[in-house]
Amino acid sequence: MQPDWDQRYRQGDTPWDKGRASPALIAWLQENHGRMTGSVLIPGCGTGHDVRAIATAEPTSFPVGIDISRTAIEACRQNKVRGNERYEEENLFSLPKTLFGTCDWLWEHTCFCAIDPKERLAYVSAVATSLKPEGLLLGIFYLNPRTSDNEANNGPPHGTTLQELKSLFLTDDLFSLIEIMVPRGCYPEREGREQLLLLRRTKNPVIS
Numbered sequence: 621m622q623p624d625w626d627q628r629y630r631q632g633d634t635p636w637d638k639g640r641a642s643p644a645l646i647a648w649l650q651e652n653h654g655r656m657t658g659s660v661l662i663p664g665c666g667t668g669h670d671v672r673a674i675a676t677a678e679p680t681s682f683p684v685g686i687d688i689s690r691t692a693i694e695a696c697r698q699n700k701v702r703g704n705e706r707y708e709e710e711n712l713f714s715l716p717k718t719l720f721g722t723c724d725w726l727w728e729h730t731c732f733c734a735i736d737p738k739e740r741l742a743y744v745s746a747v748a749t750s751l752k753p754e755g756l757l758l759g760i761f762y763l764n765p766r767t768s769d770n771e772a773n774n775g776p777p778h779g780t781t782l783q784e785l786k787s788l789f790l791t792d793d794l795f796s797l798i799e800i801m802v803p804r805g806c807y808p809e810r811e812g813r814e815q816l817l818l819l820r821r822t823k824n825p826v827i828s
């Protein structure tokens with residue numbers, strides 16, 4: 621069963637929220653200054669740390685954070701506005717048409733690993749739908765699933781493998797893989813368990 625995300629935020633039961641942006645994103649933005657420009661979609665943005673980091677590092681970008689939780693989006697809006705950031709309460713699986721084919725970039729961080737693994741093809745279709753042709757997806761992917769003996773109930777719930785990621789994103793040439801990187805930074809408990817992928821949307825996705 622999927623979590624009631626809004627209830628988790630209302631109750632303050634958000635162990636994934638580290639109170640700061642993804643260290644991998646911060647490092648990438650520093651090393652690639654001027655690259656993440658145009659419209660940037662951040663699905664499952666939570667309380668918006670990554671959105672604020674992008675808006676601050678790249679003042680010419682237009683980052684849009686979306687989340688299914690109204691409480692999370694309200695928390696995002698309570699912060700001082702950075703650059704061109706904005707937030708919308710939206711479900712990634714039923715994006716408004718205004719987000720179809722309009723994004724130059726998409727930043728993925730703990731949205732993919734939070735959704736039910738049965739929805740992964742729908743996830744790939746949704747993110748492809750949001751991107752412009754040739755649009756870029758930069759994502760930090762959590763490879764090792766939580767197990768009862770390797771950590772308490774505070775990590776991303778669903779792991780993946782590089783093989784699964786390649787199968788999901790590269791099948792039918794929907795995306796091409798540009799780079800697989802070891803992230804330059806990570807939260808302490810995720811060391812060695814994440815990979816940073818840069819993918820380019822290569823052709824029109826089927827929009828149902």
Ligand SMILES: C[S@@+](CC[C@H](N)C(=O)[O-])C[C@H]1O[C@@H](n2cnc3c(N)ncnc32)[C@H](O)[C@@H]1O
Pocket residue numbers: 625626636637638663664665666667686687688689692710711712713729730731734735776
């Ligand atoms: C594990 S949390 C990560 C939040 C944020 N990326 C962070 O690292 O703090 C997953 C987020 O995805 C959001 N989410 C789950 N399903 C979603 C969907 N279908 N559409 C949009 N957001 C969704 C949840 O509300 C939650 O904020």
